[in-house]
Amino acid sequence: MPVPLSPDEAHLFLESDAAPAAFLDLLDAVSFRSAAAGLRLGVFEALADGPLPVDRLAERTGTDPLGLRILLDALAGYGYLTRARGQYANSANTARWLLRDAPGSFAPALSFWSTVLTGWWQDLEASIRSGGPTDDFYAWLEKHPEALADFHTMLRGLADALGPEIVDLVPVPAEARSVLDVGGGHAAYPVAFLTAHPQLRATVVDLDGALAQGARTVADAGLTDRVTLRPGDLLTADLGTDHDLVLLFNIVHGYQRDAVAALLRRAAAALRPGGRVVLLEPLAEVPERPAGPGEAFVRMFSLNLFHTQGGRAYAYDELAALLDEAGFTDARQHMLTGSDTDHLVTAVLAG
Template sequence: MPIDLPPHEVAAFRRGEAPAPMLDLIGLMACHAIGAARSLGLFDALAAGPLTTDELAEAVGAAPDGLDQLLGLLRATGYVERRDGRHANTPATAAWLCSTSPVDYGRILGLWQAIVEEQWAGLAAAVRSGTPAGGFYTWLAGRPDLSSAFHDLQRGLAEWLAEEVVSLVPLPEASKSLLDLGGGHGSYAEAFCRAYPGLSGTIVDSAVAERSDGNLTWRAADLLTADLPGEQDVTVLFNVLHGFGAADAAALVTKAAGTLRAGGLLIVLESMSEHRGNAADLAFSAGFSLNLWHTQGGGLHAPDTIRGWLEAAGCTAGPWRELTRSPAHALLTANKVADQS
């Protein structure tokens, strides 16, 4: 919500002299207004140039009076502006909400709106009892439009981070095998195989169709119960552990370590609850962790906790390394210790 509050108004909200929840209420209204605007094709219509209300109404097939009310809220919340009687997208809208934007954040917004409105209904009861509602992937499977947006989001994030991840982690010399646990899109395994031509990747995920494509193979299986291939040179757990509670996440780390040959490399990529990001990044991380807990029974695990799981599984871990492309993500590598018995 790019409202440009003057400093004295910001100060009043911070002092409690103005009702801070009012800003959240406006954000809720704006979220729905953006969804309606996208359904109408309003932002895309304005991407071609400023239009009057009547011209825009004709372009998107809407009644001018209702459209004018919608534009009023979008203008007040910083998503459109009026120039000489014509409406235009603001820079924020052009950058993030048009279908031609480099990142179509409108799909992300729609996904999260549905998650919060539909999946968080029992949040108070879950917090009171300590029992998460769960069922996220069952719910998602029943919403094909949201499922598509969710998986596109996961793939897009992986494609954005993969180049940096590969550059930060040199694989053991002469590595031939890589096991990707939970990376159904295959983007990370593909990036490593592209950087190391002699490498073959196996991707194990419960939500994939079994297939092979060049030096990549997909296998459908539950990570916690499946028999996993052993003697791997490299095994990766990328953005996976946060989907599990502590006990299951620790068990998965142990299973991952068990897939490695002596001296093999285990790589963990995870979102961090505390990181160098700005206030908005940190607030989103807190909401993301709450959502993981409530809808999946997971959460953002502490870096030292993950390190402890690796060491308990017989690995020697290096330092956490923050990514430059995403301040909320960090990498941890660990080598499987040779059996001394």
């Protein structure tokens, strides 16, 4: 957690040049990494039922008592744990957000981003020098089951939060029959559409490991007979034709402009005339974004996209121009009340 500063210290580090602000970043980076270690070592789960002394915690987590004590003291200093009468306990924030079965748990996000920042970001300079990613992010993810599960659990959590509002915002005519979700992975969005619109069937195109995650969501919702999970490369696979709705949720930001243009043309070819394409994206350059961490997140996210995939966060105007080029009309941007960073962009295929 960010290092708490007195007003004098804040002035020294943040408002004057008397102390290096990068020192605070160093401490915050260590705090983040220590929290991920606490999570991965099972410390927070081991403390879920109440406080424990270090020896009992070391037994439960299979760790070295001295190393663990030093980590626990660091986590207590950063606010992830509390320490009293020789026992450690989860802080209220840890108990609320870092236990795996807490509602809307942040644990998958902490684990996933820690993997990305300590692995992929080691050579951040390389992509900035060369102008392209050093590896294929999604091929890598398919080969790392733990990171893959964290990634889709994190995105499924977001989908559970945003899904109902998105379904309300997207008009689905009574005669509509088919929704195509390109790169739909965990499949929570098509499940939300099918639950609200009993006449719809869905096809989800994605890579094998991602679809294995989606199969669980579809089965849990009892919708296996209405959803087809189709393995394939979204840039080349047969997407079918005459769909009423094409979802491109968190997809175009993985690509550079020309590839986005090609993807939107593929979406157009898969739709019936008058059908609708729906994009969900963290958008860059949103003037009305409320103050807070949203803007910082989008900048971090865009840098991560460029480094890992060669993509970036797009501004609405760029997407609207690309949709127009691909034959869509009536492009619109929708703010979501459930998120400062995620926006819906919809457009209709010219008839």
